[in-house]
Amino acid sequence: MPGHKTQLRIGLIGTGFMGKTHVFGFTAAQRVFDLPYELVLHTVADRTDELAAEAARTLGFAKSSSDWKSLVADPDIDVIDITAPNALHKEMALAALTAGKHVYCEKPLATTAGDAAQMAQAARAAGVCTQVGFNYLCNPLFSLARDMIRGGELGEIRSYRGIHAEDYMADAESPFTFRHDPAGGGALADLGSHALATAEFLLGPIERVQGDSATVIASRPDGRGGRRQVEVDDLSRAFLRFANGASGSLEASWIATGRKMQHDFEVYGTKGALVFTQERFNELNFYDATDKQARRGFRRIEAGPDHAPYGLFCVAPGHQLGFNDLKAVEIAGFVAAIAGKQPEPFGFRSGQRVQQLVEAIQRSATEGRWVNTVG
Template sequence: MGKQEIGIGLVGSGFMGRCHANAFRAVGGLFDLPLEPKLSILADATEDLAQRGATALGFARSTADWQALVDDPEVGIVAITAPNVLHAPIALAAIAAGKTVYCEKPLSTTAASALEMTEAAEAAGVTTLVGFNFLRNPMIKLAREIIASGEIGEVTGFRGRHAENYMASPDAPHSFRTDPAGGGALADIGSHITSMARFLIGPITQVQADCRTIFPTRPVSPGSTERAPVKVDDMTHALLRFENGAAGSIEANWAATARTMDLSWEITGTKGALAFSQENMNELLLWSGTAGRSGYTRIESGPAHPPYDAFCPAPGHHLGFNDLKVIEVAELIAAHAGQGRCGPDFREAYEVQRTIEAMQESDRMRGWVSL
């Protein structure tokens, strides 16, 4: 007798929608799950988009009405990869229907609406997960374990960066990313390095930020000669103070010429240090201060770093971006079935968003802001 199925409803069939669909298709062959995901229904902006997305991604049915997806009795998990402005209404409807909600970051366009979603989910007792999938890297889990063990001593400093080049041209057009309601480099990719800092070091209590717009105008749409002002940041630098006494900084930059995926950080402690870059995501660097040795030791990911072993029995064969999404989905399905918890949940995603908004407020005030 086969496993009981759990129906998946996916809203959005763009890049992240494809990542979600791939993860739900692949996860059962790699992890021993309590439930088997069934790709039930896909919703998109139009009937045509939805039908084409459902066919391409393997969903049984399609709709142009996300509310119909949420209300569908076959759907147990609602996965949201729609534009940011739709996260709140879809999630709130899914919570009201008692569904598990799997939402891409950012949770919402404002911390206030993110808090509303969080409190609704907690009151309803539903499982929630937000797609900060870089946290699923076994090397990041190992780094957290090393820090918690005291191996590098008391953490004193954190230096983090998320830099990419997809907006490095002044002719990169406006999109949802440049919408003042929820856009900008800090909100778009700064949330990733902020979530990483909180995951590894802990709560951030004070921030001071400088947000810069590099290109004052951009084309209103792809190929257009009409240009409109840019009202969000292309680059932000922020100083941080952590609850545990550590200090640090982050940079969020989507106009970083030559950089494609520089999600990187360095952590210093009183006995050692750690360093990581997503561009070399299967490596963690550790400096332990052993007498007579200098420089970092490279730790390469392998079966000793779960759940790498679910993918490959041999070290050095490397995980990739989509594998992190599969790990994320495995944790989501287990939590939905009552086998442990998954995170970051809505509460943690709200804290990340609250931190981002404190940085934006700091830039406006030109001073430190306490959370």
């Protein structure tokens, strides 16, 4: 039939917060973008048959299963989408890669840099496409900021500040979760990974780090009437040295009382500065030091159709994109890579790099010294 598209059939593992977000992204992406495939929600997997069946009904999947391995083995499924707890990513991804599936995995890619390297190597050997979920990078204003930096509008970059802070672990009586597991938890891995990805997206490679981490809440309820000791960080900070000569700092916290989504950056150069906050993520503030003295000040750049792909979502400036829209942009890039139309936007090698930075900061905090992140 003329115009008929080949199907790309999705198998989703996990139906929590990010699982639902991925589904919203798949659904919106094929309505907003002219994708090279028809995206089909094929099978969803969860912990029990009942949970999986309910997820299939509410999210629109044709089939369901309590066994994620059945999705990997199904020859009708083209993409395995992993939104399960962090510690399960490696096993699931390696199984999917061995089966020749494309793999979409929420961050962090793995719980250790070594595991992430093994996964990236397996992806290269399999010759498939991969994507790690860092959808904040898909904000059109992030691309604008990077273009302004690379184009010299800020002059020589001198310093950088980044932070990702939320308060979902601020209550000391909130229960122990998989995020508190020493195998792959902590605020730096969970939130700092976003801040690190953003820093290198904007300014390029970070060469050295010096970190400091703190466990503020020593124990949490274990769900069985007792308490379990917490060994991971609630709060981490790091000094950064970039390859371009700039220095910077970074903070990650999940106990920042009152903060629901603070993913911010500040970039300072010889000719100007940029300031951004995720709490108003359709705005980028720009200071131009070449303005006349009496006219100087930060001015707001509002997202609009001139900042692709905003215009595909809305023809009117200032009407704003949302969090789920960024996931649709991420998925559109991944699907284009599967079709061979562009390189992977943020594949397993990129996810491996973020995990390397996380571990370098962790090692620095333990050893009390600067740690190199390259070479």
